[in-house]
Amino acid sequence: MxxxxxxxxxxxxxxxxxxxxxxxxxxxxxxxxxxxxxxxxxxxxxxxxxxxxxxxxxxxxxxxxxxxxxxxxxDYRPKAMSVLPGADAIVLLGGATRGDAHWSSMADLHTAADRITHSLALYQAGKAPLVLVSGGATTGSRPEAEQIGDYLELMGLPATALLLERQSRDTRQNAAYSRPLLEGRGVEKILLVTSAYHMPRAVPLFERAGFEVIPAPTDYQRLVGEAAVPRWLPxxxxxxxxxxxxxxxxxxxxxxxxxxx
Structure with missing residues (x-):
């Protein structure tokens, strides 16, 4: 409900x-x-x-x-693709692009662009037949859903498997506006793709919107190897x-x- x-x-x-x-x-x-x-x-x-x-x-x-x-x-550690369960749809939250750039036909990717590649990998692994991209626009720019959609299609996602939610401007609206788009397609179980540090807020919002949520986190921020700069230097x-x-x-x-x- x-x-x-x-x-x-x-x-x-x-x-x-x-x-x-x-x-x-x-x-x-x-x-x-x-x-x-x-x-x-x-x-x-x-x-x-x-x-x-x-x-x-x-x-x-x-x-x-x-x-x-x-x-x-x-609390949101990654799972191997082989053990990750399937779902009715993959929901990819915006935040992966900085916006359209001057003299470029594609949007400029943000540091969270892992969300795009991870969603495509899930689709190619057969985890869900549909990818919904959720992300609206600020004044004077294209909706981020369209910007991300351009990259997904460029990387081989069929247009028939792509659904765009263009109105949301925050995580709460991501969940609320995705619901009616997916409800008409019989989607109840979703693989939710966003940055791992964003999951604590995103998962309960989508659950309250009525979805059965399988977290599919990506864009982990801590590196394994030693950084070139000592950890105590800014x-x-x-x-x-x-x-x-x-x-x-x-x-x-x-x-x-x-x-x-």
Missing amino acids: QRVYRKPAISFSLTKLLSLLAYPLSLSLLLVLLAILLMRWRRVAVTLLVIAFTWLYACSTALVADWLMASLEN TVEDLGRTTAAIKEYVGFAYYRAQGWL
Whole structure:
């Protein structure tokens, strides 16, 4: 049975804006700005600057990024293709592209492009006869479902096996808008494909939408080998991974507060 979601108390755009304040770079810059404004209170200003520097430095290291990612990924470890059960459809969540690029006929792939290749591998292994891509658009861009669909067809997925959900703008809408598209095709059991760190939020949302969900995680963020940079030194890549993990925690907390989880 499809669940009815309560109307959010805060608009989508405002929610995204407020969530930026929890991200390491944004929060550190805000603390620096406050320190500048409070320079007449030297001790307070210095304390804010120390907090800003320490927080940004820590969040830019592999030590913190790996720890946060592990807390999200550990419950969704990969299964061999041979033991993964079949389903009625594969549902691929957006987040794999950055959007259409100037002077290019294809969208620019994001770091989560593993979602595309993993979905295709599941289809080619005969795990489901249909792939639904869920992802809408921001103003002035094509829906991400169409962008990902271009890549799936380029890599050999038949157009008859591809279904696009073009309206959703967040994970809750991914689940809600996918339901009517798949319900008419008799789909009840799905293989849900998204990044492993996104699964804790995505799985319960699709279950509440009435699906029997088989997690098919991909895009794991912790590397096996030693990085070229020591784990205690900051890098832009590690800052990005920490930010992605914090975004998931913020999203989970917000969804829980809204009664969606």
